[in-house]
Amino acid sequence: GDSVTQMEGPVTLSEEAFLTINCTYTATGYPSLFWYVQYPGEGLQLLLKATKADDKGSNKGFEATYRKETTSFHLEKGSVQVSDSAVYFCALSSGGNTPLVFGKGTRLSVIA
Amino acid sequence: GAGVSQSPSNKVTEKGKDVELRCDPISGHTALYWYRQSLGQGLEFLIYFQGNSAPDKSGLPSDRFSAERTGGSVSTLTIQRTQQEDSAVYLCASSLLGHTGELFFGEGSRLTVL
Numbered sequence: 268g269d270s271v272t273q274m275e276g277p278v279t280l281s282e283e284a285f286l287t288i289n290c291t292y293t294a295t296g297y298p299s300l301f302w303y304v305q306y307p308g309e310g311l312q313l314l315l316k317a318t319k320a321d322d323k324g325s326n327k328g329f330e331a332t333y334r335k336e337t338t339s340f341h342l343e344k345g346s347v348q349v350s351d352s353a354v355y356f357c358a359l360s361s362g363g364n365t366p367l368v369f370g371k372g373t374r375l376s377v378i379a
Numbered sequence: 380g381a382g383v384s385q386s387p388s389n390k391v392t393e394k395g396k397d398v399e400l401r402c403d404p405i406s407g408h409t410a411l412y413w414y415r416q417s418l419g420q421g422l423e424f425l426i427y428f429q430g431n432s433a434p435d436k437s438g439l440p441s442d443r444f445s446a447e448r449t450g451g452s453v454s455t456l457t458i459q460r461t462q463q464e465d466s467a468v469y470l471c472a473s474s475l476l477g478h479t480g481e482l483f484f485g486e487g488s489r490l491t492v493l
Binding site: 301303308309310311312313316356366367368369370371372 | 382383412414419420421422424427435438470472481482483484485486487
């Protein structure tokens with residue numbers, strides 16, 4: 268079945284550091300890919316998405332490119348802020364009759 | 380409100396008791412999902428409702444778990460004879476259309492079974 272594997276955390280970075288959170292997937296067909304973020308005390312919210320190969324999703328300075336050849340969707344940000352501290356979830360949707368499949372989440376802590 | 384609302388936000392219960400968790404989706408959203416978030420386990424799909432169609436119950440871990448959605452809006456997740464391994468955060472999400480991947484989540488109901 269479909270699955271998502273993302274790097275285990277926690278990840279601790281200093282403010283203005285470069286961030287990469289790795290995500291790879293296994294799916295039949297051509298899924299859509301997502302990053303969700305869960306800030307402390309809040310519900311998950313969609314951060315960005317990409318629906319086909321080579322698409323780049325971006326939002327709030329974060330980017331991720333849908334790489335079909337490596338089945339990856341790594342999340343990157345050039346300069347993190349303390350306010351980016353959260354748990355990040357990679358997810359995929361194969362559409363049809365299958366629900367969204369999530370990775371286990373990666374906790375990011377950014378220190379000033 | 381404008382978002383997905385879940386209640387209670389916290390529930391502590393004794394092993395063997397039944398619990399009910401409630402979800403109010405965003406008005407007009409036809410799809411509603413329940414997920415379970417356990418420490419170190421990510422989000423586990425439980426059940427999915429789409430309009431008036433029969434729900435997809437494929438993720439329910441045992442027959443102690445059930446859910447209903449009345450009038451295509453509010454949903455209740457019921458766990459009977461709770462066990463300690465049921466302790467988790469139960470998340471509800473809704474979307475305008477099913478399985479597009481763009482879900483709107485509530486803040487969750489944290490269940491602790493003693």
